[in-house]
Amino acid sequence: MIPVEWFLTLSVVMFVGGLFGVLTQKNAMRILISVEIMLNAANLAFMAFNGVFYNADFPNSFSASDFEGWVFVFIIIGVAAAEAAIGLAIFLSVYRNFGEIQITNIFTLKEQEV
Amino acid sequence: MVVEEGIQVIEDKFLINSAILVILIPFLTGIFLLFLRGLEIRNKTKFSERLTGSIGVAGLLGSLINATIIIFTYFNKYDAKTQRVIGDTPFVSSAHGTFKWGISLDPLSVIMMFLLAFIASVIHFYATEYMHGDTAYTRFFGTLNFFTGAMFGFVLASNLFMAFVFWELLGVSSYMLIGYYWPKASAASAAKKAFLYNKIGDVSFLVGIAYIWQITLKAHHPTLDYHELTNLISNGTISINQLWFPGLLLFGGAIGKSAQLPLFGWLPEAMEGPTPVSALLHSSTMVKAGLFLLSRIYFTFVTVGGHYEAFIPEGDAALTATLITWLGVLTALCGALIALTATDIKKVLAFSTISQLGYIGMAMGTGQIHVGFYHLVSHATFKSLLFLCAGAVIHSVHSQEMKDMGGLKKYMPYTYWTMLIGLLGLVGFPFITNGFYSKDALLVAIKNSDIPLAGLAFTIALITAGITAFYSSKLFILTFLGTPRYDKDHVHPHKTGIRMRIALIILAIAVVIESVWWAVGSIGGLASEKINKSFWNFEYRLGDLIGIHGAPFALIDTIPSILAVILGISLAFGMYFYQIPFLISLKEGGFIIKLENIIANRFGFDKLIYVLAMGPGMWVGSKFRRFDEEVIDGFIINTVIKDGSLKLADYSNKLDQDGIDGVVNGLGDITSELGYNLRKVQTGQTSQYARWMMFGLALLLSIMTLLYFQTFTIK
């Protein structure tokens, strides 16, 4: 039986990897993908924790509140999808206006010199 | 009737009301005249001098009549020695101690009031003609009436608070009157100087009052009334050892007002005012206020023994009395010496006033209050007479300098004779003048008083008597006798006007009456005991009233002063009338010239006062002003607050211009980033924002782990 710590370490690794991706990538699309990775890291963590609190092998009694972790995973997936949709829409309008989605050369709103 | 040990306080509605009238009438007429002056200015007209003049004089006559009523009823109805008529109403009443408006009729205040009323009405009458043709005629009489009202108020006051109120009103009215010709720059600055010198005196007067209040408060009977204070002393609740210091402070006030030694610089310059003002204020009444105050608060520096002999307390309580006496003597000497060198007739009289005031102060200091008061009365009469004659002379010669007068005897006979009577009084010509008796009483008082170095004081007083004789006769010769020195074509002296002449005659008669009265009293007193104890002997009668007696009048005491006076007169006549070469060479001698210009600039007191008070005041003011503008205003306000927020933002801007300009790549050095300009961070780079956020995350995480051990408790 794989101890839960392994799952947690994997989710932390995924989270940090996603974070690194967000910080370093220049292309907006890649940032979106890294954010999705971070979301999935959270999913993994939820799955692991719920497994700890409610052992599916020998269920003595269960109530709705035992499956909160897993229910939340589905919701997160739904939300992630919605985010991706709005994200792509915004990237489209940025592309139409700037001709590219390299975030490093989109900074028209910087603080003008006073 | 409240019976207190020694002094009985009587409520007499009639007397108090008439006393109030004495004070109020001049005030009302004064204010009414000033109101008329306002109308004059508004519609550019000028009321007839007859109308305004008569209103002014009427005001004074009103109070003179009341004064005579009071003096007669008081001395007949009550035994002046033990009974006082006092009436007062609360002015500022707080629970534990009230400051009162109060009138006290006792021998001192009644005699002074009557004297003041008499002299003031004569001078007002004189002024109606002297000021003829002056544009601000009404304003002159308005302020003069206002002043006399204030003087009455001061004289009749029953407590130190009311005295202080009218004391400052005197200061202000003298400021108004000296500055009468205000377009003249010298008059305006003279007025300012007079007021400031008086103000210095007022401040020490105020502190004296505060001290007395504190002492009486500690004795659970807070009061400022003269008679209550005397009672407190007599029944021992407060002792003289506590009171001598406030007494000294009150004397400080008197120095300022009565032009004693250090603060007499303002009196000669006060001659800028018209001559009636000099006559009324700066010779007979206002300058006497300080000395009258001394006679009112004699209990602070003198204790009255069993049978009326006054003696100076031992220890440091004697300091006040010695200071008053010695300051008086020195003022007398300085006044006389400076009068020697003065060429302007009014300046001579002014300095002679200073020296006579010195005499009176000296007498008061020795404790012989009645002797001081005695000379005060006589000096008031003949000195006002002298000033009026001087006014007449100036009026006819149109100049105040003695060098362009001379030989006026035949043009102005009346003034000649009245001036002669006045000068004899001033000189104290033996046996026939009031000055002689009062001055000798002074000299006797100083001779056998127990003031340290009394002998030396006596000799100085003698020398001053001689010098007074010298400069009075010099004045007399230079103005009336000898060859006329004015240029004939456009100065033709004329007889003094009718009203001025009448005024002079009245005053001269007053001097003569006093002389005769006192001569009979003193000489007759020697012969029969009855005359000596009766009202004829004025000095003894005064002592009886006030409750202090000194040595009786003795002929042998007068010999030294007679010699001094005769010496002075003969020297003056020799030098100026008969021009004896030896004496003239003496006059021109180098030492005398050097002495003269030392004396001329008033022993440098004026410069001393200027250096002490005015100079540093201005210097400190400029230092404070610069400090205020640059340091407090500059530093605290402009750098920290007003521009503070801007300054801080500008500072960060400056950091931005010459700070790291490049895009932050990667987390980089945390410390340099911290210094990075807050505003510059808005570079618009999304990725850089994300990095900043993660820096925030790292920061918070480190703080929490740091705090992990202390605050994070799971209950």
Added chain:
Amino acid sequence: MTWLPVSVLFLGIILILVVDLIFREKAKVYTVILSVLTLSFSSLMVIQTKGTNAGSMFFFGDFYVFFSIVGLLSSIIVVFSAWKDYSVELDLGVFFSLLLLANAGGILIAASRNFIPLYLGYELVSIPTYAMIAFKKKNRSSAESGLKIFLLGALSSAIIIYGLAMYYGATGTLQMGGDIINHSKTLAIAALVLITVGSSFKIGLVPFHYWIADVYSGASVSVVNFLSASSKKMAFAFVFQIFFVGMSSWHNSYTYLFAILATFSVIVGNIVAVVQDRLLRIIAYSTIAQAGYIVMGIVAYGEGNTFTKELAMKGILFHITAHVLMKGAAIAAILVVISSTKSDHINNFRGLFHTSPITASALAIAFFSLMGIPPAAGFYGKFFLFLSLVEAGYEWLALIGIIGSAISIYYYGKVIRIMVDQPESKEKLNSFTPINVLLVVLTILTLLFGIFTQDLAIIAENIVAQNP
């Protein structure tokens, strides 16, 4: 019955879209009326559903009523300003539907007692906000600000979810108010820090405030009005739910954290605002500073006993209501000026008192109340916040608040002084009556805020009583 307000909102969205489709051009006025009707009807429903019990997941107490109504009413202000704002006019219907959607999320946040609906509500608010910010089609700055808010918003929501996962690990339940299971303190710290970072991005505290300046100057003015007036309030609702209810049993673990964030925001927000010369940026930085003040309330709430908690909650409620009124009026007034001078530079406001007195006096009174000058609304908020801080023992934080509000006088005063000068051109600005009516109403409410302080105080006491 319990979800009537949300269903009313969804019904409204559908109606608006239908009306927008049918009357292509003339639809503008109808959509405005429809959205105002839906918003007010839904707030009525909210008041009705107060107190109904809905299992352990939701709680319809005073907190729910206050924050949903604040969200709904401030959206009415946004509707009015959108009606005038030229950049949104084209497809007003879509804009209002997004607005209503965001409000539905707001209600969800305010009602939930479990992290799942809370997070759902949070996302339901954020995503329409991203859409609204990137609303103007052919406009580079709006696209760029949309991109910025989206990327950073997605990052922060990911962080929050991971934080929630840690919370789930530490307490074993996603129900709010769970106690930490022993020997899982590290997870609790991770949860605390991650959630604080995620949420302080949304309310704009300093280390995470960068998007505010760019978005406020990039997006169209009515969206800025929405952002500052209602979406920030929903974000605060989210923060209060998490820290007051979610971590209520964790006991003052977060006060020190928020104290530091508050100090940074107040100091940086005020100082940088002084240097600005474009009004929307001044409003942006002043929002950061105001967020700092409200966070001070959180600090005081976490620290003290019930008396301090009540004072802090009163301060927070006063400050939020006042903030809605002040910022709504200020941005509406700026909108009037921008719509006629096309730029929000400070010189365009010169002599505004003479050209259009209503807008100028509304803006002046809004700024005076932002400074905290008494009769206006802002003062009550600051008064109680500082009072609760002093009671909770954070005098130094109160002092920083004072220094911040003293600095704020300078830049608010700068704007007022310019409005009072003599204008260059004497011509009057074209005034748009509904906006004027809105301004007058908001100014009167700001000035007479004293009247309903007592009702707010009672709501605050109930909220503190209802929190676990």
Added chain:
Amino acid sequence: MELLYLLLIPISLALPTYLVGRWKPEFAKYLATLTILVTTIYNFILWFADFTNPSTNYGSFMYNYTKSWVPSVGIYFSVGVDGLSMPLLVLTQLVFLVSVVSSYYIKDQQGTYYALLLVLLTGVTGTFIALDLFLFYIFWELVLVPMFFMIHIWGGPNRKYAAIKFFIFTHLASLVMLIGLFYIYLEAYRNSGQMSFLLVDLKVNLNGVSFKTLALIFWLVFIGFVTKFPQVPVHTWLPDAHVQAPSPGSAILAGLLLKMGGYGLIRIPFWLFADVVDESGQHFFDSKEGHTIRIIIGFIGMVSMVYPAFIALQQDDLKRMIAYSSISHMGVVLLGLAAYNEWGINGAMYMMIAHGVISPGLFLLSGIIEHNTKSHTRDMSKVGGLAHKMPFTAALFVFMAFASAGLPGLAGFVSEFNVFIGLFANKELMASNDKFFIFPFLPYVIIPVLAVLSIIVTAGYYLWAIQKVIFLEQTDELENSTPAKWWEIQPVFILAIFTVILGLFPNTVWMVLDSWTQTILPH
């Protein structure tokens, strides 16, 4: 209920005045004058109705009207008036009447000017009659806004800087005061468990609080009040504000805003802590902390009496000189409080009234002089020989200058005399020869002595000003100056009449003040 009219009439007519002003500027002037006339007459009726018989105890509040506002926190809308605030209230109405009449020269934006004036009147009246700390603070801050606009719009050349400096300075100080008020509220709550901002409750609840916290409260609150009625370290905003403010504005600033500081200082620390007794039965201001507090404020009072007097000696601008003289007169108030006996405190309160009558007169006069000079200067070196051209203004200026220098028979003298009597009668200041901790070599007696000496300097700079401005030859500045118009000179004349009345018959007001002081002094 009566006091509510005083509050509501001006504020309710502020907006109509503005609207009338926009329609017809002239009418705004008359409407404002009418409103202020009504409130003044009403106030005088109240004074003569209830404040003249000496038997009533003026320590308790009259016309008390309390309505609960936010009961859950203990905030009440409560107004009332007692021996301390009634004279100041009457002074407010008088100074506003005088200022409104003398601001007829203002031509631009009259509507806004008079509306702001009415708002200012409400603010000042409210400060004096508020009996609830919260309400007091609201009115205290409300005053800043109209004053800021008055200086900023109708002020002199450098008005913008002066206006914002005035605003930030006083606002920052009152925020510090706010922290003090918090402590009062919280200490009273902790001490008694009763949540209330009412002064009456606080006075009772504070009994039992340790003297150390009371001292801390005193200093916090003291900073706020002392900046308003400026004392030396924090006074630099006053000369700028006065020089740049329009003359009616600076009349109100000097006449009333300074008094708000004094009123607050007497009401909050002295009145509130009056009954606080420690276990040994010692009152707060007699205890060790109270003693050090009194010595320090006495020192500050003395410094702010002497230091500005010397600066005034150096000033060339007439208005700036008068501003510095107001600071020096306010020093007397602080000295009165430091004396902490009946003469000191009565003298301090009477000085606030006297200065409130005299200094507006001086400011209006300098305003008249400024309006009638060719190049609108107030420099004393340029303006000379006023008596030739404008005799009445000159006479009034001399009268007011002497009143301010403390001439007996006028209002200033009574208060200065009593403050100095109080100072010298105070045991701590006089008897104790233990040295000063700030300057080890200075005995405490230095405070009264230096303060008294500054009277000479005050007389000095006033006489210097009179000589330069009034006497001497006429300079070319006054070429075409005509005698002052009626609405310029009559207000100052009214103030002069009041100076004389307060000077000659002080007992009418003094009796009220004294019966109030007896309630707060320990017996």
